[in-house]
Amino acid sequence: MNNDLSLHAQFAKVWDNLPGWGQLAAVNHTSISRRFMLTGTVFFIIGGVLAMLIRSQLALPEQELISPALYAQLFTMHGTVMMFLFAIPILEGAAMYLIPKMIGTRDLVFPRLSALGYYCYLFGGIIIMTSLFLGIAPDSGWFMYTPLSSAEFSAGPGSDFWLLGITFVEISAVSAGVELTVSILRTRAPGMSLSKMPIFCWYILAMALMIVFGFPPLILASILLELERAAGMPFFDPAAGGDPILWQHLFWLFGHPEVYIIFLPAAGIVSTIIPVFAGRPLVGYRWIVLAIITMGFVSFGLWVHHMFTVGIPQLAQAFFSIASMLVAIPTAIQVFAWIATLWTGRVRFELPMLWMFGFLFIFVCGGLTGVMLALVPFDWQVHDTHFVVAHFHYVLIGGMLFPLIGGLYYWLPHLSGRMPTMHMGKWAFWLIFIGFNATFLMMHLTGLLGMPRRVVTYEAGLGWDWLNMLSTFGSFIMASGFGMLMLDVILHFRYGQKARFNPWQADTLEWATGTPPTSYNFLSLPTVKTRHPLWDKPDLRSTISDGAHGLKRIGHGRRELYGTDAVTGKLIEVIHIPTHSWLPLVTALFLAALCISLLSRAYLVALAITVIAAICVFRWAWVNGAHKEMAPLTADEEQRDEPKLHSRTMNGPGLWGMVVTLLSDGSLYLSLLFGWLYLWTVAPGGKVPDVSAVSITAMTISGVTLTVAVLLYHRVIKMLRSGAASKLPAQFAGVFVFGALHLATLIYVTITSKLAVTDNAHDAALFVMLMFLLFHSSIAVVASGLQIFRAKKGYISQALPYEPAVLHPFWLFTLGIFWVSFACFLIMPLVW
């Protein structure tokens, strides 16, 4: 027993956060995810208060409680806060908390990235909220349509706050997407093949990949609009070859998948909770996996249904109308699977189940009005009315918030070690359920009666008066329900009954970590042979805690996880992850300073801060791999009874992280390519010049030197793979020299090009393309330069081949985008 205690104490010493202010350097997933969820809750309260102000203004006709200018800021900020600062981050936080525990590991695979993501979210959110308190908040609606959000019609800094702040927050979302994807694919417990993975993990995998692909179009759109506002590049100005509809395409390319990014994790909560309370496995696991994959893809093919009224061709309307109906099929599969699970199980009506039933009722209603809106003639009638507002609140509150609260009650004993109270919980549910329906069911009617959304007031006698009054009354009932819910949760920390082990008799591994969990989740890592480990082996918790499973040695002082095969779950390596670090906080602080300097148009300051932030990032990269602070080579490591450390292989998580990041990067690049092709072929004044403003000869030289650099790098990788690597510093120096030549030529091309970036959108798009290439080439060259020194210091060698394998795809990507850009942006217009 004493030995066991001492082992737990040793694990705690390695895994616990620093005390006091040192908590700010925490990278542990349990701490970071709790911060995500707490911060998300604060933003939810703020967003809720804004909603109450809106409803108060609309309670009676011709009211003047709020000025039109402030009202515009309120509805813009309500949407922005709820979508970007509450829904996505809180679900990511929940996923970050649960995923490692469910897949039987100790942490997420890139903990410092988790911490950076959190601080970017926090600082980005604070920056955006500051605008509201200063009275200069964005006021063009949460989807920021141009030209309303452009400099001409939104001259103040409101739009800039939105564009820069949201981009900052999106760094957080994409980093969480990368992190969750790689963690789910590479760190599951040994034996946990994809077919044995908890269904929640499938949902989160799909959500994470959708973030990876779905957020970059909006990041690009935000960059383009900010460049238009700050530097006069006319991407959305038809007079100069731009097109405001391009913004709508890019926004909804993100915006529609966003709805599913929010819905999928919530559906994952439902698919986790219903089987537990039905006391049987989920009906149709395979069908649900199929539905998740289908939704992940089809939801990207619906974005134009938000644009049915902008004047797009009839054929495109038919195209997206049918695709919009198609997505109802996988949704229906899930609903039927949930009903079948309830039907065939022995249902226990505990508190979380109330929220599940609320979800089923409200979400099905919202789904049905969604199918109505997919019908083009109906959409034309109700577009931009309160009917649409009612529809998406049914989908988002029913489809996301109800499951989230159900999940909160379900995992509350896990978070706090105490049970929620049934009595107050029921009151909270019924107040919210009744209040919600009173608020939004009425809005369907006001919408059908013609009330437009976003109007500050309305005339009396249009038939909207009593409906609006009832909506406002309902919203106050709902708000009191949320107050009750929060009180219940706060009180339970003190007065809730102590939770016993696995209080709901769940099947998934997170309940084997203890309630509340330790910082390392599992003292030993089990092998998982079934989809329901705790149902099949109820003693798993004690055997894990007794150290009866793998990776139980901690004397080395490293934080270690198992690395397994993405498909089969076969054990292949031990992954060592970083401990607490100040670098994420410091980097995020500099990025926040960058954001503020851009907002204040202090561009030289911004440039200096960018350099400092880049130094932080490269320092972060430096203390990795075999660095003495991480996992230096030791003489006895071959004698360990565990697989090799990942930094001694060429297939570690960093490689996977790089590839997933490049998928996101590729999505951004394809969005740019789409934007440029759109401006060329569809924009009313779109045209390309007869002569290229960029030197084709110099670009060719730049491309050839880049190709040589990549070939040299490829040779290094081949040598490392064959075990015949030698003189690595010299090899990297060769790559660096050719890479630097390429970069110098590219800089020369950019400086000497005769692009009229403020006169026409085409040249502005070419400029952005050149910046994109410069950004990637600079990183590749600097990283390879650092590798010269790392090879000299012995951090890269035949025994340590990991880092070149990680950078290799980046070089290939840089080469790929260069030649695609050369062909599409420069050659194609000349030969068309």
Next chain:
Amino acid sequence: MNPGRLHPIHYVAGWIIWAIWFVAAYGGLAVACKIEPPAPEQGIFNWLNLSFFVITMVVFVLLCLYAVDKRKLLKEAPPQTKFALQIATAVYAFSAFGTLMVGLALVMVTPCL
């Protein structure tokens, strides 16, 4: 057995093919309408709808063939690959259905209006 037939890409390959068809169809129709729009009086019987129909059917048949291939493999594949093959079969079949559903609806519409 060719290991490529059991590659995990088949979990999603059906929808990737569908997505490529979707982008090509949407973008291609827009470009075709810009360059050589069929006369409106031709109604739905014109070169553009015919080309679109042929391409749709080719993609549909390709996806169906993949679905049949995965279904056949189920009988001979080792047990640990059965889950992946079942999902792949269904994904190919669903994406074939999705292609047909969107594609056939479109050839019933007069283009470029």
